[in-house]
Amino acid sequence: MSAQFKDYYAALGVARGASAAEIKKAFRTLARKYHPDTAADTAGAEDKFKEVNEAHEVLSDPEKRKKYDRLGSRWQEGDDFGPPPGAGAAGGQGPPQGQEFHFGGTGFSDFFEQYFSGGSRYGFSQDWEEAARAEAGEAGRARRGHDIEGDILVTLEEAMHGTLRPISLQSVNRETGHSQTHSFQVRIPPGATNGRRIRVPGQGEPGRHGGTAGDLYLRVRHAAHPDFTTRENDVLHELDVAPWEAVLGAEVVVPTLDGSIKLRIPAGTESGQTLRVRGRGLPKGKTGERGDFLVAIRVVLPTCLSDAERALWEQLRGLSSFKPRS
Amino acid sequence: MPVFVCDSEATYSVDILAELSGVSSDTILEYHEHGLIRPVAAAALEPLYDDEAIRRLRRLDSLRKIGGMNLAGLGLVARLLDEVEQLRAERRGQP
Numbered sequence: 001m002s003a004q005f006k007d008y009y010a011a012l013g014v015a016r017g018a019s020a021a022e023i024k025k026a027f028r029t030l031a032r033k034y035h036p037d038t039a040a041d042t043a044g045a046e047d048k049f050k051e052v053n054e055a056h057e058v059l060s061d062p063e064k065r066k067k068y069d070r071l072g073s074r075w076q077e078g079d080d081f082g083p084p085p086g087a088g089a090a091g092g093q094g095p096p097q098g099q100e101f102h103f104g105g106t107g108f109s110d111f112f113e114q115y116f117s118g119g120s121r122y123g124f125s126q127d128w129e130e131a132a133r134a135e136a137g138e139a140g141r142a143r144r145g146h147d148i149e150g151d152i153l154v155t156l157e158e159a160m161h162g163t164l165r166p167i168s169l170q171s172v173n174r175e176t177g178h179s180q181t182h183s184f185q186v187r188i189p190p191g192a193t194n195g196r197r198i199r200v201p202g203q204g205e206p207g208r209h210g211g212t213a214g215d216l217y218l219r220v221r222h223a224a225h226p227d228f229t230t231r232e233n234d235v236l237h238e239l240d241v242a243p244w245e246a247v248l249g250a251e252v253v254v255p256t257l258d259g260s261i262k263l264r265i266p267a268g269t270e271s272g273q274t275l276r277v278r279g280r281g282l283p284k285g286k287t288g289e290r291g292d293f294l295v296a297i298r299v300v301l302p303t304c305l306s307d308a309e310r311a312l313w314e315q316l317r318g319l320s321s322f323k324p325r326s
Numbered sequence: 327m328p329v330f331v332c333d334s335e336a337t338y339s340v341d342i343l344a345e346l347s348g349v350s351s352d353t354i355l356e357y358h359e360h361g362l363i364r365p366v367a368a369a370a371l372e373p374l375y376d377d378e379a380i381r382r383l384r385r386l387d388s389l390r391k392i393g394g395m396n397l398a399g400l401g402l403v404a405r406l407l408d409e410v411e412q413l414r415a416e417r418r419g420q421p
Contacts, residue, residue, distance in 0.1 A: 061414070061417075062417055063414065144348055147381070147384060164331070184331070184332070185331050185332075186331075186332050187331055187332055187333055189335050195415060197377070197378065197381065198332065198377070199332065199377035199380065199381070200332045201332065201346075215380070215381075217381060285335065286335065
């Protein structure tokens with residue numbers, strides 16, 4: 001049961017050999033273009049937004065990208081593409097033999113779920129297979145089912161305020177063909193940071209010989225936002241300022257996830273400097289405490305100068321005693 | 327179709343944690359003493375653990391079965407796996 005192949009390079013509009021920087025740049029541009037808040041044409045924007053996020057998820061991760069490139073070349077050659085043996089929700093390194101898992105409602109496509117979702121089990125798939133064999137050797141003994149892991153795409157707004165997401169998990173027994181679908185709602189708490197795991201009890205692999213079922217862990221993946229990125233509970237924003245704003249100082253209106261704020265740029269702020277606004281980041285648990293809002297300053301230069309402007313700059317050059325290279 | 331609402335902010339005492347993770351209370355306390363798992367709240371009366379502790383405990387248990395390691399070995403491997411995950415996240419530009 002193979003999912004349809006997705007061309008992630010085409011989704012981002014980059015060449016197959018694109019550098020990490022090129023991928024990141026393409027992603028930021030397209031995320032802004034299709035984000036629900038900023039998309040000009042909302043009709044196909046939501047699907048495009050998901051596609052762009054998913055492509056970035058795979059291509060920005062060196063391990064996933066390597067795997068994807070290998071998959072891609074095999075697909076071209078028309079290889080017979082069943083899921084790799086032992087494949088499960090954990091992207092090929094999940095529970096061994098017999099069970100196949102398909103997620104719904106996570107924000108990722110079937111293709112992603114089949115090959116890239118979840119963390120690699122303990123980082124080393126060979127060890128996992130060995131452990132499974134060792135445990136299988138204890139025939140007849142009640143064995144707890146394995147945990148499975150999947151990714152869930154969460155917008156920053158959802159991360160900020162929390163949300164209830166409907167998720168479905170279909171497990172297919174490859175030997176009997178019997179399939180079972182469990183649907184449930186997962187509460188994403190306010191302040192769910194990128195990479196945080198949410199445990200859904202008893203929704204993992206069923207136990208053997210009367211053992212209890214394992215758990216499902218959903219790993220939160222923050223969706224792209226045109227204006228913000230996150231780092232733990234801090235929210236990061238890149239702000240471009242004019243040279244005079246940096247030199248003389250200024251008050252600038254800056255967007256945050258919960259409303260705009262007026263930010264004081266102190267006189268003499270250098271490019272690359274970060275200004276910290278305390279307590280305007282993502283919530284930290286139930287205490288009411290929040291992470292910070294970090295503004296990375298980038299001084300950008302006017303390039304189209306009128307004659308009058310040029311004259312002023314030249315005057316400044318003549319007057320100034322500033323020596324950047326001494 | 328049943329609907330489960332999962333509260334990811336639940337905390338558990340050692341005894342409940344033992345039931346959920348399949349690891350004995352004594353072993354949990356031992357792991358705690360050696361810093362292999364950390365409680366969420368350094369509560370006055372007793373330590374409380376979150377879902378992450380369940381995951382870590384099961385991982386430690388599996389590691390123990392795979393590698394037949396002593397406590398020091400377990401601790402080392404667990405820390406290495408954490409570091410690998412951290413490094414991978416950093417490589418993706420998401421620390």
